[in-house]
Amino acid sequence: MQExxxxxxxxxxxxxxxxxxRDICKAWPGVIANDHVNLTVRKGEIHALxxxxxxxxxTLMNILYGxxxxxxxxxxxxxxxxxxxxxxxxxxxxxxxxxxxxMLIPPLTVAENIVLGHEPGSAASIYDVKKARASILALSKxxxxxxKPDDRIEKLSVGLQQRVEILKILYRAADILIMDExxxxxxxxETFELFAVLRGLVEKGKxxxxxTHKLREVLELSDTITVLRRGKxxxxxxxxxxxxxxxxxxxxxxxxxxxxxxxxxxxGPVVLHIEDIYARDxxxxxxxxxxxxxxxxxxxxxxxxxEGNGQSELVEALTGMRKITSGKITITQVKDGxxxxxxxxxxxxxxxxxxxxxxxxxxxxxxxGLVIADSIEENMILGRQRWPQxxxxxxxxxxxxxxxxxxxxxxxxxxxxxxxxxxxxxxxxGNQQKIIIAREFAANPLALIASQPTRGVDIGAIEFIHRRIxxxxxxxxxxxxxxxxxxxIRSLSDRIAVMYxxxxxxxxxxxATEEQLGILMxxxxx
Amino acid sequence: MAVPTASAESNLTxxxxxxxxxxxxxxxxxxxxxxxxxxxxxxxxxxxLLDRFNQTIAAYQALFTGAFGNAQNFSFTLTTVTPLILxxxxxxxxxxxxLFNIGAPGQLAVGAMTAGIIxxxxxxxxxxxLVPTMILGSMLVGAIWGGIVGLLKAWRGAHEVVTTIMLNxxxxxxxxxxxxxxxxxxHQANQxxxxxxxxxxxxxxxxxNQTLGTFLPRIDQPTQxxxxxxxxxxxxxxxxxxxxxxxxxxGYEIRVIxxxxxxxxxxxxxxxxxxxxxMAIAGAFAGLAGALRLxxxxxxxxxxxxxxxxxxxxxAIGVALLGQTTAIGVLFGALLFGGLRQGGTIMQxxxxxxxxxxxxxxxxxxxxxxxxxxxxxxxVWSKRYTFQRRTAPALASVNATITGISENGTTQHAxxxxxxxxxxxxxxxxxxxxxxxxPSSEGSSSQIEED
Numbered sequence: 005m006q007e008x009x010x011x012x013x014x015x016x017x018x019x020x021x022x023x024x025x026r027d028i029c030k031a032w033p034g035v036i037a038n039d040h041v042n043l044t045v046r047k048g049e050i051h052a053l054x055x056x057x058x059x060x061x062x063t064l065m066n067i068l069y070g071x072x073x074x075x076x077x078x079x080x081x082x083x084x085x086x087x088x089x090x091x092x093x094x095x096x097x098x099x100x101x102x103x104x105x106x107m108l109i110p111p112l113t114v115a116e117n118i119v120l121g122h123e124p125g126s127a128a129s130i131y132d133v134k135k136a137r138a139s140i141l142a143l144s145k146x147x148x149x150x151x152k153p154d155d156r157i158e159k160l161s162v163g164l165q166q167r168v169e170i171l172k173i174l175y176r177a178a179d180i181l182i183m184d185e186x187x188x189x190x191x192x193x194e195t196f197e198l199f200a201v202l203r204g205l206v207e208k209g210k211x212x213x214x215x216t217h218k219l220r221e222v223l224e225l226s227d228t229i230t231v232l233r234r235g236k237x238x239x240x241x242x243x244x245x246x247x248x249x250x251x252x253x254x255x256x257x258x259x260x261x262x263x264x265x266x267x268x269x270x271x272g273p274v275v276l277h278i279e280d281i282y283a284r285d286x287x288x289x290x291x292x293x294x295x296x297x298x299x300x301x302x303x304x305x306x307x308x309x310x311e312g313n314g315q316s317e318l319v320e321a322l323t324g325m326r327k328i329t330s331g332k333i334t335i336t337q338v339k340d341g342x343x344x345x346x347x348x349x350x351x352x353x354x355x356x357x358x359x360x361x362x363x364x365x366x367x368x369x370x371x372x373g374l375v376i377a378d379s380i381e382e383n384m385i386l387g388r389q390r391w392p393q394x395x396x397x398x399x400x401x402x403x404x405x406x407x408x409x410x411x412x413x414x415x416x417x418x419x420x421x422x423x424x425x426x427x428x429x430x431x432x433x434g435n436q437q438k439i440i441i442a443r444e445f446a447a448n449p450l451a452l453i454a455s456q457p458t459r460g461v462d463i464g465a466i467e468f469i470h471r472r473i474x475x476x477x478x479x480x481x482x483x484x485x486x487x488x489x490x491x492x493i494r495s496l497s498d499r500i501a502v503m504y505x506x507x508x509x510x511x512x513x514x515x516a517t518e519e520q521l522g523i524l525m526x527x528x529x530x
Numbered sequence: 531m532a533v534p535t536a537s538a539e540s541n542l543t544x545x546x547x548x549x550x551x552x553x554x555x556x557x558x559x560x561x562x563x564x565x566x567x568x569x570x571x572x573x574x575x576x577x578x579l580l581d582r583f584n585q586t587i588a589a590y591q592a593l594f595t596g597a598f599g600n601a602q603n604f605s606f607t608l609t610t611v612t613p614l615i616l617x618x619x620x621x622x623x624x625x626x627x628x629l630f631n632i633g634a635p636g637q638l639a640v641g642a643m644t645a646g647i648i649x650x651x652x653x654x655x656x657x658x659x660l661v662p663t664m665i666l667g668s669m670l671v672g673a674i675w676g677g678i679v680g681l682l683k684a685w686r687g688a689h690e691v692v693t694t695i696m697l698n699x700x701x702x703x704x705x706x707x708x709x710x711x712x713x714x715x716x717h718q719a720n721q722x723x724x725x726x727x728x729x730x731x732x733x734x735x736x737x738x739n740q741t742l743g744t745f746l747p748r749i750d751q752p753t754q755x756x757x758x759x760x761x762x763x764x765x766x767x768x769x770x771x772x773x774x775x776x777x778x779x780x781g782y783e784i785r786v787i788x789x790x791x792x793x794x795x796x797x798x799x800x801x802x803x804x805x806x807x808x809m810a811i812a813g814a815f816a817g818l819a820g821a822l823r824l825x826x827x828x829x830x831x832x833x834x835x836x837x838x839x840x841x842x843x844x845x846a847i848g849v850a851l852l853g854q855t856t857a858i859g860v861l862f863g864a865l866l867f868g869g870l871r872q873g874g875t876i877m878q879x880x881x882x883x884x885x886x887x888x889x890x891x892x893x894x895x896x897x898x899x900x901x902x903x904x905x906x907x908x909x910v911w912s913k914r915y916t917f918q919r920r921t922a923p924a925l926a927s928v929n930a931t932i933t934g935i936s937e938n939g940t941t942q943h944a945x946x947x948x949x950x951x952x953x954x955x956x957x958x959x960x961x962x963x964x965x966x967x968x969p970s971s972e973g974s975s976s977q978i979e980e981d
Binding site for chain 2: 354357395
């Protein structure tokens with residue numbers, strides 16, 4: 005199972021590692037978050053822990069910080085075996101963690117937040133404000149992190165709040181700092197400042213573990229790298245001896261478990277036409293900077309890219325779930341290989357787009373694709389509940405038709421369930437995904453947008469889903485496939501569009517090597 | 531594979547399990563509340579332990595007899611049940627969309643006021659025009675009162691709990707103003723005139739005697755049975771509610787909004803419009819409750835400050851919760867709460883136990899439902915259960931176990947279900963929370979919270 009372990013065996017090392025995690029395993033019901041993961045971090049270095057969303061990075065660090073108990077595995081801190089049963093133990097071992105979402109209390113002041121839980125005080129345990137201020141100012145001076153102790157947290161910028169988090173850890177005298185995706189919320193300027201701070205801390209002898217999936221930051225900041233993929237070690241690297249493409253490949257590559265059998269595509273006329281679209285993300289920052297491409301009938305266009313480069317927002321923009329600031333999207337009917345009626349779906353909502361012939365497999369199956377407490381039947385009509393076959397004039401549900409429809413799809417798409425009335429949550433991830441696939445494919449769409457269609461499902465279901473997607477292509481649908489799995493993109497797509505920082509940087513044939521894709525995915529040129 | 535022959539049978543088991551779940555939880559809550567109530571009685575009554583025990587039995591007996599013991603008492607209970615059903619439907623339909631309608635008292639007040647105003651202003655109209663106008667008018671104004679909340683929620687993001695509470699007070703004081711001001715009866719303090727006779731609803735017993743009773747056996751002394759024909763409106767409303775929630779796309783869509791707003795967005799459901807519509811319907815139900823009470827029961831007039839003291843709109847929250855927002859559940863919940871209220875008076879008279887005990891029982895029922903005692907117990911139970919199960923396989927075989935679950939998940943569930951349906955419920959709940967598709971940070975953090 006394991007592909008590569010890292011660094012030298014422990015017996016041969018000279019100085020003990022600051023952190024050594026051996027064979028860490030953690031399974032949730034239905035998913036393995038960490039599968040025999042090893043991690044070694046030398047004292048005084050910045051170690052980047054890299055991987056896609058869901059690769060198990062945060063779980064591993066939560067284990068180190070004592071928030072999660074591992075099922076098995078050992079942890080050594082400075083060469084001593086450590087039994088970490090909770091954050092209290094971790095703090096005693098001088099481990100500190102800055103969470104992705106800050107753990108600060110907005111109405112309290114900087115000083116109050118920093119000393120929280122360890123307030124300096126007299127014997128009567130009265131909070132000594134002056135002492136707290138003094139020690140924070142000293143700390144702030146020592147590490148070069150200017151801060152005003154009396155400001156309220158809610159008045160501070162995100163970057164300063166993060167600084168408070170770091171000071172909080174330093175106040176507890178941590179030597180090992182875990183930073184969980186610290187740049188996710190920062191502006192470029194704040195990121196730049198953060199990096200300077202982190203370098204300064206390392207110079208003062210601290211050890212830093214840095215979780216991220218942004219490769220540029222990895223190369224810029226870290227000394228060594230551990231790559232996780234699907235809960236396993238994918239490799240250990242020394243930053244100076246590697247490049248973006250290699251890391252990208254390690255992150256997204258998947259063992260080739262199955263070859264997809266498919267015949268060459270016979271692309272017809274353009275069905276889905278996307279012209280120069282711009283859109284903003286939830287934080288109101290522009291994430292799509294003029295995306296244009298066409299998807300033809302009978303072809304699969306894959307979108308490759310490191311996650312977080314605008315793929316999710318692109319899908320939302322296409323499916324009526326996100327307003328676009330400018331641009332145009334059209335969908336064209338195809339009859340006998342000829343273009344038919346053209347519909348402008350730019351400003352349509354999700355319901356209207358479905359009527360226009362768009363099907364959508366969402367990336368977040370439990371989050372938006374299903375109503376988990378409802379029955380399979382009810383989930384089989386989600387988004388199409390007002391269609392004439394399911395409701396009388398769109399008002400009264402035709403329960404018999406719905407039941408028959410659900411039974412038919414359950415059989416056709418091999419959803420493993422005891423009953424169509426069972427709640428969706430009683431099914432495994434793969435079978436839940438099959439409900440969505442069945443619902444979206446069976447509606448006979450013109451174009452199909454499949455976003456992370458096989459994420460988190462077992463191998464059997466992956467193969468099944470891949471086969472179905474190719475069937476849709478062969479039936480003359482235009483298929484847009486978005487996946488973080490490079491291998492999936494390469495084996496299914498007839499053309500690959502590479503997305504980087506909200507733009508399509510190039511469209512290549514599936515014969516492109518991983519190397520070439522890796523370069524494009526990280527902003528390079530061929 | 532879905533085996534067609536087996537699926538009919540397992541549909542039945544799933545339905546039975548759903549039924550057991552939906553009945554079990556409220557029954558348990560009521561049971562727990564009764565036990566706690568009996569402890570209160572035993573602790574506060576004098577005498578030996580046996581005396582105290584007898585006292586408790588006597589109290590509950592009186593409570594039951596007072597509520598349902600004979601036709602007169604039951605009929606009196608039903609006069610409370612009628613508005614309670616309607617107000618509860620108001621709360622329940624909002625719950626379906628994930629909205630907490632605290633505004634039933636206010637919507638009820640404006641409904642009653644509207645019916646009253648129409649009744650006084652159009653007192654010359656014949657009954658067959660006047661009564662429907664009053665009913666429809668009250669529903670319309672109730673719908674507007676509720677709709678305001680929906681509008682504010684959908685388009686301005688104002689929290690419905692805040693706006694409904696505010697609107698309650700506006701409704702209370704505004705109706706007070708109308709009752710003591712423009713519509714105050716001459717030479718009377720703080721009340722309006724009585725409604726004209728043709729604007730009132732007949733009692734069911736009278737109504738029966740005048741219609742079917744002309745050729746069927748008549749009811750003797752019909753005036754002792756107080757319930758009015760408003761009850762039929764309430765029962766009709768229950769059927770309409772059932773139809774809306776179980777048989778229409780609207781009911782389906784508001785349920786999706788209530789359970790998973792992101793899925794609603796994904797499905798292209800017009801969320802804002804639906805929130806407005808559901809609050810308007812909620813308001814209409816409550817408005818009707820107010821009108822029926824005014825038109826159906828003595829004193830057939832509006833009295834100042836009654837609305838802010840009337841517990842119906844607040845009891846409705848408990849009934850909707852107890853009835854788990856189903857039509858049948860609301861019916862039984864309303865019978866229970868209505869019965870408690872009427873029976874409490876009798877209990878105080880006959881068993882000499884303070885009627886306030888009823889409030890203790892009501893509060894404990896709600897507490898038990900809100901705190902989800904039963905699911906919590908199940909969860910603890912199932913955790914122990916799964917813990918024992920999980921320690922057995924060595925970690926190396928976790929991989930195999932997981933594939934096993936995904937392939938045989940349903941059969942395992944079926945087996946567990948056979949052992950104990952409650953365990954399955956709690957278990958699959960906790961699984962649902964922790965599986966979370968991938969070991970993402972959300973998945974793991976939710977696990978932390980659970981632990």
